[in-house]
Amino acid sequence: MDISAVNALSYEDFVNLFGNVVEKCPIITAAVWSRRPFVGLKALEAAISEFIDDLPESGKEGILRCHPDLAGRDLQSGTLTRESREEQGRAGMDALNSVEAARMAQLNKEYKERFEFPFVICARMSDKADILRQLSERCSNQRDAERARGIEEVKKICRLRLQSLVLTDASNKL
Numbered sequence: 630m631d632i633s634a635v636n637a638l639s640y641e642d643f644v645n646l647f648g649n650v651v652e653k654c655p656i657i658t659a660a661v662w663s664r665r666p667f668v669g670l671k672a673l674e675a676a677i678s679e680f681i682d683d684l685p686e687s688g689k690e691g692i693l694r695c696h697p698d699l700a701g702r703d704l705q706s707g708t709l710t711r712e713s714r715e716e717q718g719r720a721g722m723d724a725l726n727s728v729e730a731a732r733m734a735q736l737n738k739e740y741k742e743r744f745e746f747p748f749v750i751c752a753r754m755s756d757k758a759d760i761l762r763q764l765s766e767r768c769s770n771q772r773d774a775e776r777a778r779g780i781e782e783v784k785k786i787c788r789l790r791l792q793s794l795v796l797t798d799a800s801n802k803l
């Protein structure tokens with residue numbers, strides 16, 4: 630799908646297609662539909678990013694709380710969204726040994742107890758070892774820093790999800 634087709638979508642079709650580019654936050658997609666027409670994919674991405682940046686801190690934390698833990702309950706019970714299942718699978722979260730799984734569970738628990746939102750990282754730009762290392766390191770950050778870092782990761786996840794749905798601006802010019 631190219632950007633002109635995106636711009637022609639009804640809001641229902643737009644939300645159906647892009648509603649999960651920010652995990653379980655279709656309101657963001659529904660809101661940025663008003664900003665069409667988008668000159669390109671980057672403009673759509675920028676509209677989503679600006680909507681997120683304009684939220685109060687509680688709104689940003691709400692977005693983070695909509696993310697499933699890495700190698701967490703949703704993965705174990707098979708209730709991840711298609712996108713999250715693919716992302717977590719590619720980062721090896723579904724192939725942890727018992728020691729790694731226990732360490733992920735413990736660190737996720739510690740992180741959530743400290744920040745009151747989950748650890749979020751763009752799994753497709755990471756791997757098992759890096760995720761474990763970052764989770765461990767980021768646990769000692771301050772809440773404001775981690776809220777901002779988590780939102781940065783949400784934006785990376787969103788960018789990759791958008792790119793899998795819309796021909797990137799460059800490919801449009803091919």
Ligand SMILES: NC(=O)NC1=NC(=O)NC1=O
Binds near residue numbers: 751786
């Ligand atoms: N807590 C998380 O970081 N979750 C996730 N990151 C991804 O890239 N996909 C997820 O489900």
